[in-house]
Amino acid sequence: MARTQDAGDAYFARTFDWMADRYVEQTRAVSWGGYDRWLDHAADLAAQDRPEALVDLGSGPGLLLAKLRERLGAVRLVAVDLSGAVLDALSDAAVERHCASVAEFAADYPERFDAATATFVLRDVEDPVGFLRDAARLLRRGGRLVILETHRPVGPGGIGFDLYFHHWLPWWGRMRLARDWPEGWGPNPYAWLSASQRRWRHGADVPAWLERAGFERVAEHRRPDDVVMLLTAVKA
Ligand SMILES: C[S@@+](CC[C@H](N)C(=O)[O-])C[C@H]1O[C@@H](n2cnc3c(N)ncnc32)[C@H](O)[C@@H]1O
Numbered sequence: 001m002a003r004t005q006d007a008g009d010a011y012f013a014r015t016f017d018w019m020a021d022r023y024v025e026q027t028r029a030v031s032w033g034g035y036d037r038w039l040d041h042a043a044d045l046a047a048q049d050r051p052e053a054l055v056d057l058g059s060g061p062g063l064l065l066a067k068l069r070e071r072l073g074a075v076r077l078v079a080v081d082l083s084g085a086v087l088d089a090l091s092d093a094a095v096e097r098h099c100a101s102v103a104e105f106a107a108d109y110p111e112r113f114d115a116a117t118a119t120f121v122l123r124d125v126e127d128p129v130g131f132l133r134d135a136a137r138l139l140r141r142g143g144r145l146v147i148l149e150t151h152r153p154v155g156p157g158g159i160g161f162d163l164y165f166h167h168w169l170p171w172w173g174r175m176r177l178a179r180d181w182p183e184g185w186g187p188n189p190y191a192w193l194s195a196s197q198r199r200w201r202h203g204a205d206v207p208a209w210l211e212r213a214g215f216e217r218v219a220e221h222r223r224p225d226d227v228v229m230l231l232t233a234v235k236a
Helices: 007-019 023-030 034-047 063-072 084-088 102-108 128-138 157-177 189-200 206-212
Strands: 053-057 076-081 096-099 113-119 139-150 215-220 228-235
Touching: 007 023, 007 084, 007 189, 023 034, 023 157, 034 063, 034 113, 034 139, 034 228, 053 063, 053 102, 053 128, 063 076, 063 113, 076 084, 084 096, 102 128, 113 128, 128 139, 128 206, 139 189, 139 206, 157 189, 206 215, 206 228
Parallel strands: 053 076, 053 113, 076 096, 113 139
Antiparallel strands: 139 228, 215 228
8 A cells, every 4th residue: 555655644653663662662751650540431431332444553562453353353453554664573473564545444344343542642643633533444334543643731730731741751862762863864752743733732722623524422531630531433
């Protein structure tokens, strides 16, 4: 399948090819251990209706899919990602892998899935409503979508969050986590993460985007003072 090569897709493909081997370990470190807890919560919600076929959109190296396999057993699990290297890093040989953009994949597999997940992906896509429409297209009617994202905490926790995300993390990225990032490739992944979180803040538009994209029964599963947001919605 041919891959779209717009500027955003090309940046993600190259970045996640580059960091495929270190992504899980570094995400555990930068989340202070929260990464596994958050993915466990997302996996519990995605597994609730016992889907027979589930697609993980922007799967990365597949930690969420491993957690889903533990919960769901021998169902059809599919990984879609722009980066071939993260798909190669998946440990579960039974997961179907598609190196493609979500838009390309959705055009080829309409209404094939009972559930879809998108964890730490939506914040960075150029057209989030288009991305959610593609997610809706992949689902059968009544299928469940689970979205997990970063979230600037409401209340005093927001100040510490800003210090961490916009001061400490870019420094840590530059000095250690991505110190071998090739010159001339643009912002390193942690500088990118900081800039994209600055734009995203509370992700306040997500419920409205979901409704515009054809979802209903939008529910939020984390508290407003949390550092992540976790939503479910059902294809209308
Ligand atoms: C921050 S990582 C998140 C990985 C994983 N979902 C997780 O929870 O750790 C974002 C992933 O989404 C992929 N990605 C970004 N935009 C995409 C798109 N439009 N279509 C497919 N994959 C995409 C990137 O290549 C990258 O592997």
